[in-house]
Amino acid sequence: MRIVQVTAFGGPEVLVVDRRPEPVAGAGQVVVGVSAVDVLSLETQLRTGWGAEFFGQSPPYVPGGGVGGRVLSVGEGVDSGWVGRDVITMTGDGGYAERAVVPVEALVPVPDGLGVREATALLQIGPAALSLAGAAEIEPGERVLVTAAAGGLGTLLVQLAHAAGAHVIATARGGRKLGLARELGAGAVVDHSEPGWPERVREAAGGAGVDVVFDGAGGRIGQDAFGIVASGGRFFTYGVPGGSFARIDLEEAGRRGVGVRGMEQVRFAPEEGRRLAGLALAEAAAGRIRPVIGQTFPLDRAAEAHAAIEARDTVGKTLLLV
Numbered sequence: 045m046r047i048v049q050v051t052a053f054g055g056p057e058v059l060v061v062d063r064r065p066e067p068v069a070g071a072g073q074v075v076v077g078v079s080a081v082d083v084l085s086l087e088t089q090l091r092t093g094w095g096a097e098f099f100g101q102s103p104p105y106v107p108g109g110g111v112g113g114r115v116l117s118v119g120e121g122v123d124s125g126w127v128g129r130d131v132i133t134m135t136g137d138g139g140y141a142e143r144a145v146v147p148v149e150a151l152v153p154v155p156d157g158l159g160v161r162e163a164t165a166l167l168q169i170g171p172a173a174l175s176l177a178g179a180a181e182i183e184p185g186e187r188v189l190v191t192a193a194a195g196g197l198g199t200l201l202v203q204l205a206h207a208a209g210a211h212v213i214a215t216a217r218g219g220r221k222l223g224l225a226r227e228l229g230a231g232a233v234v235d236h237s238e239p240g241w242p243e244r245v246r247e248a249a250g251g252a253g254v255d256v257v258f259d260g261a262g263g264r265i266g267q268d269a270f271g272i273v274a275s276g277g278r279f280f281t282y283g284v285p286g287g288s289f290a291r292i293d294l295e296e297a298g299r300r301g302v303g304v305r306g307m308e309q310v311r312f313a314p315e316e317g318r319r320l321a322g323l324a325l326a327e328a329a330a331g332r333i334r335p336v337i338g339q340t341f342p343l344d345r346a347a348e349a350h351a352a353i354e355a356r357d358t359v360g361k362t363l364l365l366v
């Protein structure tokens with residue numbers, strides 16, 4: 045089978061196609077014929093060597109934490125009724141490949157009415173978005189700021205906050221991304237690459253700041269976003285595309301009565317991750333959330349997918365297709 049591996053830390057060119065033997069399902073496992081691979085912006089950062097001491101990956105390795113496809117075969121002790129079913133599954137790593145071998149417990153069935161690609165697009169951002177939106181306990185009429193709003197996670201958070209009755213203010217870079225955020229329910233959009241953007245968000249919020257921030261951008265954007273939270277508001281920091289999490293002065297947060305929550309909102313035990321993924325798929329099948337697949341690339345061109353994410357040229361989710 046074909047795989048794509050990171051051959052050394054570096055630019056997108058270190059992603060190289062190679063071959064591995066066809067995998068066989070062991071006891072309790074299944075082989076999934078992968079049709080879509082979820083590509084995370086985090087994977088582009090890890091490929092450069094960023095965060096290596098924390099995440100512990102060193103080349104050569106096959107990236108990819110989640111895939112969707114059809115069960116091709118099952119190992120000993122697994123119900124053969126799984127064969128032929130469309131599923132999504134976390135893989136740990138090794139997802140940039142034509143096949144994935146996972147324990148049967150890891151499978152999340154794709155419900156009727158939803159495509160495997162759409163389901164794969166929701167595999168990782170769906171649980172994160174549902175968890176963040178749930179923790180924010182958004183009340184109708186509250187002002188909610190979503191940074192990096194046209195990214196994978198941002199596109200879902202805009203929809204969930206809008207559905208909760210919030211006045212959603214979305215920030216992103218450039219007209220195409222801002223247009224998408226509007227389409228998904230943002231009542232106001234602001235370009236966070238332009239000077240003075242925090243002031244424009246404040247104006248869009250009626251001058252008093254926002255009640256909730258979902259910061260998917262991190263870095264300087266996240267730090268500036270923290271300055272716009274009204275007293276008693278909630279600030280969620282989980283994004284690192286800006287190079288780091290938003291650096292928050294917790295003493296200042298305390299003085300302003302701003303609750304700061306972080307990665308605990310988007311890290312799950314496997315069982316909870318599957319429960320939330322199933323919920324996200326059900327919401328999408330019922331038409332209550334719309335996964336936005338902005339761009340797809342053939343597996344062999346994973347390097348181009350990474351380059352597009354790094355150039356900030358992508359909207360919504362990026363998938364590799366097999």
Ligand SMILES: NC(=O)c1ccc[n+]([C@@H]2O[C@H](COP(=O)([O-])OP(=O)(O)OC[C@H]3O[C@@H](n4cnc5c(N)ncnc54)[C@H](OP(=O)(O)O)[C@@H]3O)[C@@H](O)[C@H]2O)c1
Nearest residue numbers: 085168169192195196197216217260283284285286310356
């Ligand atoms: N399950 C998940 O997917 C999950 C879970 C936990 C945490 N996260 C984290 O949440 C963040 C957002 O995830 P995502 O899936 O929405 O990512 P994404 O689709 O790649 O979107 C990230 C966006 O960040 C913005 N950005 C701001 N500053 C940037 C910079 N200096 N370089 C590159 N991009 C920059 C870009 O939008 P503009 O061009 O509009 O600025 C980009 O589109 C990531 O840090 C991710 O690791 C994701």
